[in-house]
Amino acid sequence: MTPLLQINNLKKSFLQPNQGLFNRKKTPIIKDVSLSLYQGECLGIVGESGSGKSTLGNLILGLEKPDSGKIYFNGQDIGQRAWRKSPMRREISAVFQDYNTSVNPYFTVAEIIAEPIYIYDKLTASQLKKRVIELLEQVGLNESFYHRFPHEMSGGQLQRICIARAIACSPKFVLFDEAVSSLDITVQTQVLSLLVDLQKQLNLTTIFITHDLATITYLCDRVIFFYQGQIVEQVDKIANLNQVNNVYSKQLLKSILGF
Numbered sequence: 135m136t137p138l139l140q141i142n143n144l145k146k147s148f149l150q151p152n153q154g155l156f157n158r159k160k161t162p163i164i165k166d167v168s169l170s171l172y173q174g175e176c177l178g179i180v181g182e183s184g185s186g187k188s189t190l191g192n193l194i195l196g197l198e199k200p201d202s203g204k205i206y207f208n209g210q211d212i213g214q215r216a217w218r219k220s221p222m223r224r225e226i227s228a229v230f231q232d233y234n235t236s237v238n239p240y241f242t243v244a245e246i247i248a249e250p251i252y253i254y255d256k257l258t259a260s261q262l263k264k265r266v267i268e269l270l271e272q273v274g275l276n277e278s279f280y281h282r283f284p285h286e287m288s289g290g291q292l293q294r295i296c297i298a299r300a301i302a303c304s305p306k307f308v309l310f311d312e313a314v315s316s317l318d319i320t321v322q323t324q325v326l327s328l329l330v331d332l333q334k335q336l337n338l339t340t341i342f343i344t345h346d347l348a349t350i351t352y353l354c355d356r357v358i359f360f361y362q363g364q365i366v367e368q369v370d371k372i373a374n375l376n377q378v379n380n381v382y383s384k385q386l387l388k389s390i391l392g393f
């Protein structure tokens with residue numbers, strides 16, 4: 135079986151800021167990362183701040199270009215020009231931590247959710263409205279939110295809108311980068327249970343980047359421990375999480391859980 139997402143020997147470095155014009159050294163941020171993810175799987179990525187998790191996510195989303203290495207989605211190389219025009223592009227989607235800056239404050243909920251649908255599907259106005267309401271209901275909201283603006287909603291509601299937008303074009307793969315981290319704990323739990331439902335309903339393949347181990351144990355089938363741009367450990371069964379060997383994974387678990 136072909137993995138839905140296959141990453142081979144990915145490397146990425148960035149120029150260090152605030153250096154002189156003639157002294158511009160690149161710092162490696164992603165150092166030879168390879169992984170594969172199969173349809174329906176949920177992979178957690180944990181690692182300390184600055185270890186390169188979001189950079190890896192941005193590479194997968196095509197927001198950054200790797201220095202070397204390849205990313206294949208359903209067997210198709212996303213680094214190739216052909217990918218930009220591929221209908222498969224809509225199958226990759228994302229939800230980020232900062233729901234406030236993820237949406238245009240002058241857009242209504244309807245406009246926010248409809249935006250990706252406009253790009254990919256030709257729907258009539260009434261079909262579009264029906265689809266937006268269906269998506270609102272899928273994320274536990276309803277038609278009463280249709281005309282609201284972002285500032286008229288709570289953080290949890292706005293993050294649900296971002297999730298509705300992320301699934302609007304029926305993606306196969308969704309990357310969640312700290313998507314529930316800035317919500318308070320009860321709202322986090324609600325959004326997490328929504329995500330579990332959606333994952334099952336839509337048979338999504340997902341990557342969860344998070345500092346929060348509870349999120350990982352709740353949602354993920356497998357976990358990758360990330361340290362200084364490298365995978366230092368993989369746990370293939372969530373139940374074995376406390377049996378990690380690597381010194382950094384142990385440290386990370388200790389800092390999060392206290393064991």
Ligand SMILES: Nc1ncnc2c1ncn2[C@@H]1O[C@H](COP(=O)(O)OP(=O)(O)OP(=O)(O)O)[C@@H](O)[C@H]1O
Pocket residue numbers: 148149163181182183184185186187188189190
């Ligand atoms: N576009 C960029 N240009 C220059 N440096 C960058 C860029 N993006 C990320 N970096 C640097 O790469 C390193 C890794 O950043 P990244 O955001 O991937 O970390 P992270 O693991 O997601 O951290 P956090 O858990 O805090 O979100 C950081 O030192 C960051 O400053």
Ligand SMILES: [Mg+2]
Pocket residue numbers: 187188189311
């Ligand atoms: Mg990050």
